[in-house]
Amino acid sequence: MTTLVICVDRSGAIGRKTSVPMPVAGWEAVRSLVTDVGLADPEDASVNCILEALRVARELRDEREESAVAVVSAAGDSRVGADRSVAAQIDALVERYEPSSAIVVVDSADDERVMPIVESRLPVDGVDRVVVRQARDLESTYYLLKQFLGDEELRSTVLVPLGIALLLLPALLFRFSAAVALAGVAGLLGAALLYKGLAIDEYVADVPERVREALYAGQVSVVTYVVAAGLSLVGGFFGVLAATETGGQPDPVEAMLFVYAAVPWLAGAALTAALGRLLDELIRDEGIRSHVLNLPFVAVAVGLVVRGFAGYFLEQERVIDQFTFAGVTVAPGQRLAAFIVAGIVVSIVGVKVASDVGADALEDVIDRDGTEGRRGEGR
Structure with a gap:
């Protein structure tokens, strides 16, 4: 079982500079070749590539593995001719050593393009890329850019x-x-x-399929979502009107006016959409999930709290009149506290209702499974 360590030179520089017939195979022949290449051009990166091939072959020999080292250099006036000469040299090496696998050593991305030629003739266990330290940043950037563009x-x-x-x-x-x-x-x-980054493209790509499934399944939520969208538009319209009617106000006050006028409509839109989901759950006869049942309560609670804070800021700035109930003027802080308490109460009621309904549904499932099991045992 011989491993063939091949140093590949697709540019043909080794053959041209040394005038040595290719391929060159064998430990001593390759050692002599690296000296010739170094003397011909000490700055050529092929010297490092050949030395790396010798090092890999020596490591395999130290690990008691049979190995052979060789250098392949292209010849020809065109890329096709160069690749065909590389293929012929690899065929000669395969015929001579009958290797079971190969390790390819390259020093550039251009040399790495001959990998399909090698892989078509024998299994490749690994590719060793030699990068000279002085050019490491440039080579690494090139490989990263190549991977990115791929x-x-x-x-x-x-x-x-x-x-x-x-x-x-x-x-x-x-x-x-x-x-x-x-x-x-x-x-x-x-x-x-x-x-x-937020995967909005995946959500948008799934929207047509979801709409198609909802239309074919006859879901009530399709209609309620359209109503919710309409209510949201109305809320935005009234919010803009409220913010622009009082001219000369600072930007924070205009923002609070928009929120104060739009929140009831937006809360109604959320409540409508949540009720549509809830009706779909009821129609399916598979039990109501607790988080779906809690959605309407959450929409109302959030709407109450947000409107309470917006009204508090506007009352402090004397933009809206203070609330009066049965002839008694309610202070801004008291009004805010009432809205917060109302929101908390609504959310607690939603949690309680969701937990009770979820527990009842779970008991029904357990009873149904037990009844079916007893029927099975009776049969």
Whole structure:
């Protein structure tokens, strides 16, 4: 069982500089060859490649494994001719040593392209890439760039947004100022990275299939989701109107006005969507999951708390009048506390209802399984 250690020179530099017939095989012949190559061109990386092949062969010999070392250098005026000469030399080595496997030693990405030629003739146990220390950073960068360009997903994630940004930059500079153009390009790149990083693309890709399944299955949630989207638009519309009607207000106050006016509609949208999910669970006759049952209560509780805080800030700024109940004016802090307590109470009721219904459903499942088991034993 012989392992053939092959130093591959696809460029043909070794053969041209030494005028030695290829392939060169055998320990002493390869040692003599590395001296000739070093004397002809001490700066040639092929010297390190040949020495690495000798080192690998010596390690195999020290491990009591039979090995043979050889150097293959291409010859020919074209790439096809060079590769065919490499294939002929490898055939000669296989015929001479009848190896069971091979270890290929290369010093560049170009030499590594002959790997299919070697693998078509004998099994390859490993590839040893020799990188000279002075050029290690450059070679490592080249290999990383080559691997990056070979990954289709990485190309589409990074190169496509970058290319679009570079195409838009001249147009934006022509139409707007440099600051606006750079801000637009940065925003585009940021949105593209977030779109991919948060896996929004996977969710968007699944949306048509989910909608198709929901339509075919006749789910009530399809209608409630449309109603929820409409309520959200109405809430956003009234929020913008509320924020723009009072001119001259600071930006934080306008933001609170938007939240105060939009929250009831947004909470209603969330409640509508949650009720649709709940109705789908009831129609399936498979029991209601506790988190689905708790969704409507969570929507109402969050809406109460958010509106309470928004109203508190607006009352403090005298933007809205203080709440009056039965002729008694309620202080802003008391009003906020009432909204918080109401939200907590609603959430507790939701947790209690969800836990009770979940426990009842679990008992029904256990009873049904026990009844079916007894019937099976009776049969």
